[in-house]
Amino acid sequence: MDEVELYAAFQPTRAAGITLGVRELHVWAVPLHGDPEPQDALLSPAERERLARFRIVDHRRRFQIGHGALRAILGGYLGVDPRGIEFRRGPRGKPYLAAEGPFFNLSHSGKLALIAIGGVELGLDLEKVRHLESLNEIGRRHFSESEFAALDALEGDARRLAFYRCWTRKEAYIKALGEGLSMPLDTFDVSLCDTPKLLACRDGREDPENWSLHDVSPGPEFVAACAVRAPGLQVRTFALAMG
Numbered sequence: 001m002d003e004v005e006l007y008a009a010f011q012p013t014r015a016a017g018i019t020l021g022v023r024e025l026h027v028w029a030v031p032l033h034g035d036p037e038p039q040d041a042l043l044s045p046a047e048r049e050r051l052a053r054f055r056i057v058d059h060r061r062r063f064q065i066g067h068g069a070l071r072a073i074l075g076g077y078l079g080v081d082p083r084g085i086e087f088r089r090g091p092r093g094k095p096y097l098a099a100e101g102p103f104f105n106l107s108h109s110g111k112l113a114l115i116a117i118g119g120v121e122l123g124l125d126l127e128k129v130r131h132l133e134s135l136n137e138i139g140r141r142h143f144s145e146s147e148f149a150a151l152d153a154l155e156g157d158a159r160r161l162a163f164y165r166c167w168t169r170k171e172a173y174i175k176a177l178g179e180g181l182s183m184p185l186d187t188f189d190v191s192l193c194d195t196p197k198l199l200a201c202r203d204g205r206e207d208p209e210n211w212s213l214h215d216v217s218p219g220p221e222f223v224a225a226c227a228v229r230a231p232g233l234q235v236r237t238f239a240l241a242m243g
Helices: 045-052 057-078 135-142 145-152 156-177
Strands: 011-013 024-031 087-089 095-097 103-109 112-118 122-128 188-190 198-201 212-215 222-228 234-240
Touching (some): 024 057, 024 222, 045 057, 057 103, 057 234, 095 103, 103 156, 103 222, 112 122, 112 222, 122 156, 135 156, 145 156, 156 188, 156 212, 156 222
Parallel strands (some): 011 234
Antiparallel strands (some): 087 095, 103 112, 122 222, 188 198, 212 222
16 A cells, blocks of 8 residues: 555544543544545645645645545544535634534544544644654754653664654644644653653643553554543544445
8 A cells, every 4th residue: 555554553444433432532543545535525625725825746645545534534533514514623723623523633644644543632743754854953953852852762763753753743733732832842751662642841830640652553654642631541443434
């Protein structure tokens, strides 16, 4: 399936008929290649205006499939026509449903998108693992002192994996808060090890005990994290069956 595989942990299914449990977090994998027309037909006029600004064909396809899939998945949970779903934006642009419904977040990298659905505020980040010459520089500039010290103690593949874990966990948290890049990344700490965790919030705005971080990586080519304002949720993973 080109450079994207839907790994066994993400079970292919249709968008309709899935129920979100009170203590559940659902994460959907969506391949961003192939025929975009089925998903394109679900887009709103505002989304079509955004689409018209893309000049690169592959970028247009990814937008069509990713945002159409988001509508299809949300329509399945809500039991409504995906084309009629309306969104609103938070103060810094984070999207929400205009009517009552679940919280959601979309992230994409390479030819894959992930969509998280939950009953509480959440954020999601997905990154395709690449070799980065500037890994050390990025970590020193954006990570907290303790995070960079943990990263600096590692070498080779372990160092690269830890970097992507730290980056996606931090991005997921600030996306959950709806802050975007306006929030300094070094004002809070996350773990870099196998067990994802929000360790400290030095600005005092949040209690780490009220949050959970989840590793939702779809396979060895990607690292992904989801931050949720609730502890102890069960994660269920799906792959959207296209067509």
